[in-house]
Amino acid sequence: MTQKQGDILAVLSWLVPTVTVMIAMAVHFSNGARTFPIFISEADYPGLQRTVFTSGLILTGIIQMMFAWHLYHGLNPERQRLWDTSCGLGIVVGFHVILVAIYDMYDHIDMHIYASMIAFGGGIVWAAMGHLALDPSTSPGARLRRIGITSSLIALVVMIVAFQYAASTFDTDGLTTEEFLNKAQFGINFAGPAEYVVVGGLMMALASFGMDLKRVESDKHVSSEHKSNQAK
Numbered sequence: 001m002t003q004k005q006g007d008i009l010a011v012l013s014w015l016v017p018t019v020t021v022m023i024a025m026a027v028h029f030s031n032g033a034r035t036f037p038i039f040i041s042e043a044d045y046p047g048l049q050r051t052v053f054t055s056g057l058i059l060t061g062i063i064q065m066m067f068a069w070h071l072y073h074g075l076n077p078e079r080q081r082l083w084d085t086s087c088g089l090g091i092v093v094g095f096h097v098i099l100v101a102i103y104d105m106y107d108h109i110d111m112h113i114y115a116s117m118i119a120f121g122g123g124i125v126w127a128a129m130g131h132l133a134l135d136p137s138t139s140p141g142a143r144l145r146r147i148g149i150t151s152s153l154i155a156l157v158v159m160i161v162a163f164q165y166a167a168s169t170f171d172t173d174g175l176t177t178e179e180f181l182n183k184a185q186f187g188i189n190f191a192g193p194a195e196y197v198v199v200g201g202l203m204m205a206l207a208s209f210g211m212d213l214k215r216v217e218s219d220k221h222v223s224s225e226h227k228s229n230q231a232k
Contacts, residue, residue, distance in 0.1 A: 003217050006070055010210030013067040014203040017097075020056025021199065024049045034178060035185060037192030040199065041112065042181070044104040057101030064094030067206070068126070074213050077133040086129040093122040106177045120198055124152050127205035140215050141208030148204030155197035162190035 001009070021040055028043040029036070044053040068090025077083035099115035127149050136142040166187020172180055181188065 001070055006074060006213060006217075007210075009063065009067050009070055010206075010213055012063050013210070014206040016056060016063055017060040017199070018203055020052060020060060024053040024056065027052060034182065037189060037196075038181075039105070039188065039192055040195055041100070041105045041116065044101075045106070050104070054101045054104075058098050061094045061096075061098035061101065064097055065091045066094075067209075068094060071130070071209055071213070075134065075209075075216060078135045079133045082129055083133040086126055086133055089122055089126045089129065093119055093126050096122065109177055120152075120156055120202075123202045123205075124149060124156065124198075127152075127202065127209075130209065131205075134212065138215070139212050141211035144211065145205050145208035148201040148208065150201075152198045152201030152205070155194040155201065159191040159194035159198060162187045162194065166191075 021043070024043040025040065027047075027049040028045055031045075031047060031049065033042065041053075043049050068087055071090070072083065072087035075083075096115045096118040100112065100119055103111040103115060105112040127145060131142065131145050131149065134142070139145075163184065164187075166184040167180075170183050175183070
């Protein structure tokens with residue numbers, strides 16, 4: 001992969017999911033969402049919003065797997081074993097993003113929840129392991145990554161606790177997904193915005209790794225110019 005292709009891939013890793021979520025939710029709300037706030041996956045509703053959501057997240061998953069592999073070869077870690085594990089986990093996370101796109105919450109709620117938890121929780125662990133494997137003194141993205149990881153982790157806990165508490169207060173037997181969500185709305189009032197923070201934090205982590213790649217490429221360019229000047 002060329003430097004330019006790598007730069008494009010790094011930007012696409014956070015831009016594609018961000019644009020996908022924003023467009024899908026905008027279409028969903030314009031078509032009459034049940035309320036606000038909602039979970040992001042509620043935008044995976046029959047119609048144009050589902051087309052945007054599904055195609056965008058499938059593309060996101062493919063890009064994430066490619067980016068994890070490119071990142072693995074593009075940066076020089078301090079802790080190689082941790083870096084190896086991080087790369088493998090990044091590919092697993094990307095695959096589960098594709099599963100989130102395929103299994104919508106309306107028709108496949110159990111599989112959707114499983115895939116979402118791996119994508120969210122695994123994404124946070126992937127970013128944290130990658131962060132710990134690198135030397136923070138030579139990582140321009142380290143600060144942004146810490147903010148992203150911390151905010152995502154706290155928000156994920158809030159999301160799970162709020163939603164699980166709401167769901168435990170009523171009998172779910174015989175309810176459709178929409179009926180269930182309506183009854184759990186008082187918990188989603190907290191869990192929904194928390195999910196937005198989880199995703200935002202993960203996008204920050206992805207962007208931070210792109211910053212590190214830029215630094216490595218810049219250092220290589222300077223080193224190459226220096227050797228060229230010495231040769232002259």
